[in-house]
Amino acid sequence: MQISDIRIIFMGTPDFAVASLDALIQAGCNIVAVVTAPDKPAGRGMQLQQSAVKQYAVAKQIPVLQPEKLKNETFIASLKALQPHLQIVVAFRMLPEIVWSLPPMGTINLHGSLLPQYRGAAPINWAIINGETTTGVTTFKLQHAIDTGNILLQEPITILPNENAGQLHDKMKVVGAALLVKTIQQLASGTLKETPQSELISAEAIKHAPKIFTETCLIKWEQPAVNIYNLIRGLSPYPGAFTHLDGKKLKIYEATIDNSSTKNIPAGTFVTDGKSELKIAALDGWLHITDLQLEGKKRMDVASFLRGYRHLLN
Known part of the structure; x- marks a missing residue:
């Protein structure tokens, strides 16, 4: 045939x-x-x-x-x-x-x-x-x-x-x-x-792959950095892993891992130089955010974000 x-x-x-x-x-x-x-x-x-x-x-x-x-x-x-x-x-x-x-x-x-x-x-x-x-x-x-x-x-x-x-x-x-x-x-x-x-x-x-819900996408910063990094990759570009900033959803599309110690720093702490660096503390390291989107705004690189919204991080 x-x-x-x-x-x-x-x-x-x-x-x-x-x-x-x-x-x-x-x-x-x-x-x-x-x-x-x-x-x-x-x-x-x-x-x-x-x-x-x-x-x-x-x-x-x-x-x-x-x-x-x-x-x-x-x-x-x-x-x-x-x-x-x-x-x-x-x-x-x-x-x-x-x-x-x-x-x-x-x-x-x-x-x-x-x-x-x-x-x-x-x-x-x-x-x-x-x-x-x-x-x-x-x-x-x-x-x-x-x-x-x-x-x-x-x-x-x-x-x-x-x-x-x-x-x-x-x-x-x-x-x-x-x-x-x-x-x-x-x-x-x-x-x-x-x-x-x-x-x-x-x-x-057997590992399963159920439907992704909103609660799946919420980043839990108390986890190891690699787990958060994989969550961000696994949900990018859609639907997007997110955290909260100033009461709004902040979607994170790209990040890199920094294994510097976060001892005595609360998980989820934002640190920035106000220009080109934004990092967030995880259980055992930092996530350097490079591509993100604040609720109601366009997706942008971290430098563009910090030019317009660094006041939210002070």
Whole structure:
């Protein structure tokens, strides 16, 4: 079988998914339709905005489906009418069984970790927050429980010491797209093998990647400096780790570690020269802040911030 013989419905919404969709098309895959999120109002004028995947699909003249509810009978009928052999999901919503079990070849998902590690909504963020030096991408078959299906292929990715979540995301979407193409090629040739996740690691050793909430982003300065540094990297550029200054949120996007002693200095103490240096005391060292954003203001480098707001630190 050729990959062009497989009728594929692609499901995805953000830019991360566009890289995979484009790679599949460039490889000669037969994408019969795209399923993506409904258009949403955004911006000052609240104009309807199309998802990144819809914009790409429209430009390529691929039919687009945008269901509000994935169990909608009309939507299910539309999927069946397309007679897909396979569905591919990249950065989309959780699918009901009536959807993921529809095609005879099943539904394949691309996940941003080396499953079964970091199952969940935010694998890129949590890998960095936890100080990992290696992560990766995984293609797997969808089944009932989220991120638990049989693994198809994996590709490891090194996390660089200063890399943040945004940078890892951009690297991962390219590696993930290539792995997805490789997966479909092996599926077409009949050489693809499935491996149950239970064969790879014990359930007790699995680290999870739950959704990021506001409380996750609050910096606790009583922790070791490296933990805070990893939190800042893992939440940059979005949603951003934060502390408080003058009763307002202060998001910190970039920082460096200074291991100078903070003995007898309360955790969370701000110290500045008023010109180009701003550091905050952690349990066992300092975080030198280099890129930040005060609530209601623009993101800026530390020197620009201190020119306008050093009075808040006196």
